[in-house]
Amino acid sequence: MIDPVPSQARTALGRNLTHGLLDVVGRAIVTGQYDGKRFPTEAELTVQHGVSRSVTREAVKMLTAKGLLSARPRQGTIVQPTSAWNLFDTDVLRWLLERKFTLPLLRSFSELRLAVEPVAAQLAARYATSAGKARIAAGFARMEAAERGDDDALDADIAFHIAILRACGNPFFAQFEELVGTALRTSIRFTNRFKGRSASLPAHKAVLEAIEAGDDTLAGAMMRSIIEEVMVLIRQAESEGAAADRDGLLHG
Template identity: 35%
Template sequence: MSSRFHASTVDRLGSWIASGNVLPGQSLKVEADLCEELGISRTVLREAIKTLVAKGMLQVGPKVGTRVMPVRNWNLFDPQVVGWLAQHGLPENFVMDLLDLRRTIEPVAVRWACQRATPEQIAEIQAAYRMLEASMGDKDAYNDADRRFHEAILAASHNQFIEQMLPALGAQMAVSFEVSSAVPDELGQTLSLHKDLADAISARDVARGVWVCMTLIERSAVTISQHYPELFAPREQRMSTP
């Protein structure tokens, strides 16, 4: 079985599960039926299932068969898993938890970037900002540039753990940016803040950089909560959820 065919099958099956065809706690169909529905062989299916087990999406047992796990068990630091969820509707509290993660990691990364960024990395951050500025009016291009901008800042932190998390953090932040950028005029209103952030890092102004970073995150939180309240649950409700 070619690696390309395996990857394609994993993508199809993972997306199929993320779309809610089988709910968490439920078991997949018997192999023969699932193979027929997906148009694949049993060998291909079994190898794909192994991959999704490793991603935390499935559990295989002698008595339960192949069961879909709750989303909280899925590897949300896997860019592919995040991509599947984004395609088919984000789970409850995903955006809230993502914003909490950004509040935890990004301001610290900005602090370190101000202190540790090389001249080449500062140039990359400024180049990413210029891409943002040039892509106004093109949402897809803007989101790509936005991701490049924030990933450049994370990389400039020179923290090996953050650097290894870049693919996952980039995918997660892309979800946040995609939601907030759907709001009319939001891109233009935050562009100046991105410039302030790039300039603060270039000037190695830690206090300014951290303040602008937090302002961007909180603005995103307010925008999303106002225009997409269904993505937010009251804090009390979250605390009481098992």
């Protein structure tokens, strides 16, 4: 019997068809491929991707649980607005990195970082164990190595910030690891546009030294200054964008 569905589409999903379909469709939703378009029915997805109805149904359920889809009577399955997405979900965060860059997204990430990371640095200064401080120091050492070209600058920066979240002694803060990592990746994409700017080693060293010294006030203030620097660049970019829009209206 001839397979009625496209085998190439099924092969592209990998061995685990459900998770493969989840990844392909989830990425398409988050990156805007369905914006302004009708979302396919389960039957259409089944044919498009060469999988069984049960695989499609399970993938749609998983996407619904992530807040990306919803099923409504007489409307079928529709794509949910961004406000309904589970932005703490690791898959959603990963797909967001592939989305077209926007200043509002970076601002949202940075505002959340401002609410979380300075407090985490304060708590780390108060409660970090010797092992926790060693991991933060190791993260900074990687940043120094990256400056010499011996490590990846972005991965080293993320390792430093994640080490602080883990060292602060509050398990809830550790849950922000994926979000902070995604925020940093988004931030670097943005700041690299400004003369190839990279993370400030002196500022990060000041955070490390404050934590090692147990100075929670200074640790929080220095972490805040790191993130505020990004906010300054965002405001600058927004102002330049607004000025460009005004010029376009005046001279268009």
